[in-house]
Amino acid sequence: MKYHSPCNLSAGVGLAIIICSAVFLLSCTGKAVTEAPPPKIEPPKPPPTMSFWLGSPERNFYGTGPWKDGQLKIVWEVKTGFISGRFHKDPWGGTSWPGQPSVEGDFVYFPSADGNTYCIRRDDGSVVWKFQAKDSMKATPVIVGDRIIDSGLDHHVYCLNKKDGTLIWDYETGFEVDGSVVVVDDKLYFGGExxxxxxxxxxxxxxVYKIPDVGSIEGSITYKDGRIYVSTEQFYLYCFNAADGKVIWKSLIGADSDSTPAVAGGLVYTAAEDGVVRAYNQEDGKLAWQYTTEGGHYGRGSESIGIWASPIFSDGKIYIGASDGYLHCLSADKGELIWRFKARGPIWGTAPVIDGRVVFGDKAGWIHMLSAEDGKEISEIKIGDNINSTPAVLDGKIYIGAFNGHLYCLEPDLSIPEPSPTVAPVIRKRRR
Structure with missing residues (x-):
């Protein structure tokens, strides 16, 4: 009789059990038993960047938190030069309207009234390179791959090497280009004065094409779904086909408009120097609603009543500052006032909303941080004599320039004592 060792016997029994189990599972499920697939590992997402005016061609990415607790403090500041020219008898310095910096990786790029586009380090504000133009630079630098696109008062659009600021090409227009360009599918779109x-x-x-006789364009254009939206000095809001520049519709605004349109929820929002915010139907350009700020008057524009800021759409609301010194929060669907906040001076810069907070500067030189929900002030800090530009916010840090020739990095800090409240929001019933 053949002898079977206990080990061989045990192995055989174990194998039989495994085979029977597999057969049982197969008969029950109708599927072969296989190992579970390895977990799917998503590649890391690239860090967000502020590479366009208001973050994207659609002008709807306003930055990122998280916000720290505490009062605003200056982390660092960098001093630029000054320039005098045909439009500025008194020297200009720092960032002027609209002048939002761009932020990518370890670097901040910004236009300066001294005629330079700067690249500086995010951690300490040290200058990496600067490009000298012939007059003040005003537009937000656009970051596209290894290139920077910028423009200003000297009638030129410049394409620069992002690494060292050397010139790749430039295009001369007939007058100033204050607004920032849009880049989509290797095409570059912008309006000129x-x-x-x-x-x-x-x-x-x-x-590729040039569409003349549109009207002077001082603000930036908005690109969305193959269409270009832009406001003009000659009282019109346009919608163009981006492919060929043909007009889809145009609507009368009633006053000079420098605002960059916001497009959301089937409406196009803009504002004008008569102190009126307006919303139009996105498909046909028909007026949906209008809201008049304090002192605003249809068709009559002035620095004392006008709006130079661009509307910000966030969570069903429109946020916009005006020369009346108020930051207005409106319902996006009807244009009814939800709340308004009185700043220390007129507001020309745009007020982005990031993680429930509104951040903006005023012409008295103060930076304000408010609750986007109810307009209550969280913090304020004075950084200069005149702030016309718009803040860029990334990773809870604020980058903004003032007319004193400085660009600042700010963030909240718990070590800064909370001041006694001096400015409070004014809450009113919703109205048209």
Whole structure:
């Protein structure tokens, strides 16, 4: 008789059990038993960047938190130069309207009234490079791959090497280009104060088309779903087909408008120098509603009553500052006032909303941080004599310039004592 060792016997019994179990599972499920697939590992998402005016071609990315607790403090500041020219008898310095910095990786890029586009380090504000133009630079630098696009008062659009600021190409227009460009699918779109809408190739700055006689365009254009939306000095809001520059519709605003339109929820929002905020139907340009700020008057514009800021859409609300010194929060669907906050001076810069907080500067030189929900002030700090520009916010840090020639980095800090409240929001019933 053949002898079987206990080990061989045990192994055979174990194998039989495994086979029977597999057969049982197969008969019950109708599927072969296989090992579970390995867990799917998502590749890390690239860090957010502020690479356009208001963050994107759609002008709807306002920055990122998280916010620290505490009062605002200056982390660092960098001093730029000053310039005098044909439009500024008194020297200009720092960032002027609209002048929002761009932020990517370890670097901040910003236009300066001294005629330079700067690249500085985010951690300490030290200058990496600067590009000298012929007059003040005003537009937000656009970051596209290894390139920077910027423009200003000297009639030129410049394409620079992001690494060292050397010139790749430049395109000369007929007058100033204050607004920031949009780049989509290797095409570059912008408006000029020579009354024209432009489309260039990103690669070499060659003209694709130029639409003349549109009206002077001082603000930035908005691109959404193949359409371009832009306000003009000649009282009109336009909607263009981006592919060929043909007009889809145009609507009368009633006053000079420098605002960048906001497009959301089927409406196009803009504002004008008569102190009126307006919303239009996105498809046909028909007026949906309008809201008049304090002192505003249809068709009559002035620095004392006008709006130079751009509307911000967030969570069903519109946020916008005005020369009346108030930051207004409106319902986006009807234009009814939800709350308004009285700043220390007129508000020309745009007020982005990030993680439930509104951040903006005023012409008295103060930076304000409010609750987006009810307009209550969280913190304020004086950094200069005049702030016309718009803050860029990334990772809970604020980058903004003032007319004193400085660019600042700020953030909240618990070690800063909370001041006694001196300015409070004014809450009113909703109205048209």
């Amino acid at each position: 020579d009354h024209s809408l432009y489309c260039l190739t990103l690669a070499d700055g060659k003209l």
